[in-house]
Amino acid sequence: MKLSNISKGVLTGLGVIAFSMSAAVSTTSAATILKVASWAGPKHTMNYGVFPWINSQLKSCSGGSLSLKVEYGLAPPPAMYDTIRDGVADIGWIVHGYTPGKFVTPKIAELPGIPGNSKQISTAFQKTWEKHLSKAKEAKGIQILASYVHGPGLLNTKKPITSYKQLKGMKLRVGGGVANAIGKALGIAGVNVPAPKVYETIASGVADGVLFPMETMFAFKVAELVKHTFRNPDGMYTTSFALIQSNKSYKGLSSAHKKCMDGIRGVTMSTKIGGFWDAADTLGEKEALKLGVKITEPSAAERAYYTKVTSKIEAAVLKDIDKRGVDGKAALAYFKSQIK
DSSP, rough: OOOOOHHHHHHHHHHHHHHHHHHOOOOOOOOEEEEEEEOTTTSHHHIIIIIHHHHHHHHOOOOOSSSEEEESEEEEEEEGGHHHHTTSSSEEEEGGGTTTOOOGGGGGGTOTOOOOHHHHHHHHHHHHHHHOOOOOOOOSEEEEEEEEEEEEEEEEEESSOOOOGTTTEEEEESSSSSHHHHHHHOOEEEEEEEEEGGHHHTTTTOOSEEEOTTHHHHHTTHHHHHOEEEETTOOOOOOEEEEEEEHHHHHOOOOHHHHHHHHHTTTTHHHHHHHHHHHHHHHHHHHHTTTOOOOEEEOOHHHHHHHHHHHHHHHHHHHHHHTTTTOHHHHHHHHHTOOO
């Protein structure tokens, strides 16, 4: 017996409803939440600024099916590279100087005598990574989503400093990479600990100060312990970072989700991250001044002295970069040309 038009309509309607429900289930099951490993606290700009921005961008692009979840305490900073590569988390941020030997080429972004803020240098750094530094193939098992630096590195001490010569023999925390070479050139008795350990290192008297950017005055509460900052406008140093994702995690994304990630990674992401770090520097300085931190600049003679004593570092870094199969001199020239 033939179905009536009404019966056909009912069945058709039920079919549409069933298909819609099936599609909804399919969309839900395709949702992907990327685990982010972060080693700084909630007050750090990576956690209250950068990751929420990335999360917002990915959710907007994917219609809510791709997002991030930040987790703390998965691994200490020096172990972060291996943590992401091995799939303990999908995404994390590394300090190149915490993994000696793995990364040499990023030192180009840490050199002394390069003025600029985080946004300017981070943008130039990522462009240089893409054009020159990536040829060294140092990133194994991971995707470099963004290369970036913190803002201008500063000298922060318990006692007032008016000359770089006063640093000889002084116990100061240095952060690895080019900062170690700078510390050695200045005669500093370097104390190497990861950033989250700086507060207790100074509080316990193991170190009398730290080479750190202004944002740490708030993010790591450094302003509670040190009351003097020596700021060199020529550019004392900086520290290079990378936001990374494991190859397995990236390759496991759907084509639509990959498109979302690819749409914000690279220069776009590096520039945005740099902007967040600059804003964090502004906040850090504001909080530092509230707590009585005094900021001074070295004299012209002291700036010249600093340039002189650190002058051999650049050549040494470029030589090491050359050994990785990258033309260090060409890369540095390009890097400097992109700082605007």
